[in-house]
Amino acid sequence: VIELTRRYRFPAAHVLAHPRLSDAENRRIYGKCAHPAGHGHDYGVEVTVRGEVDPETGSLIPHAVLDDLVATRVVARFGHRLLNADPLFAEDVPTAENIARAIYRELEAPVAAAGSASLARVRVTETRKNSFVYGETS
């Protein structure tokens, strides 16, 4: 099995609060992360693809193609934004778990369409003390 991982970054703000819960409920579940004015992180996103190396390019996926996909579908979409305002998080609280899953779902089809590799997993690092993986383990 061969896998390629590239790491990307974007800064974003979020509020951990479900829109259908009361402030008191959100405060109970999410603590200081529910502060209504928001807070932010420098998110890291590690995108891992696996599959066959294309003999023509020598790559699982052309790196420029992967970079472009992540730049448009992740970094431009989420970078320097309030994540709660994104329709992807209208129903889902923008926890790092949900961010990892949302990014996986955004990238899965275009990565598969780009060549011989498929998306294996997305790791989101929220701070230097925590990270979250959605997808297959290696």
Next chain:
Amino acid sequence: LVRVTRAIEFSTSLRYALPGLSEAENRARFGERSRQHGHNYRLEVTVRGPLDPMTGMVVDLKDIEAVLDREVMARFDHRDLNADTAYFEKAPPTPENFARVIREILVDALPAGVALDRIRLQSDADTWVDVIEPAGTP
């Protein structure tokens, strides 16, 4: 079964270019990577094997280090992948191809009692390739 990882770092120059193609063709196919450049590679080699009950070790790390010195450092450190090795005459030295070359070199070169489990070749802080061996003996 225990897994043990040892890392080395080396610096190497390279370009994505096939000897059979003209400069213009290499430039068209591989873009800026067709120019000579270099990377600080980090290689993590993970081996697996049974724990020796007497020594409390899977393998003497000095023996792993000796293999990595002989097979990887001597071949690649402060060398040029295109001019000084014969591995990239038909395929460009992408991280995927370079990782597969190192995997082929190491898989039969390890000390007795351990098998290769995986390697991770990091070509910069944000790019790495894992080559993972199937589960099995030892």
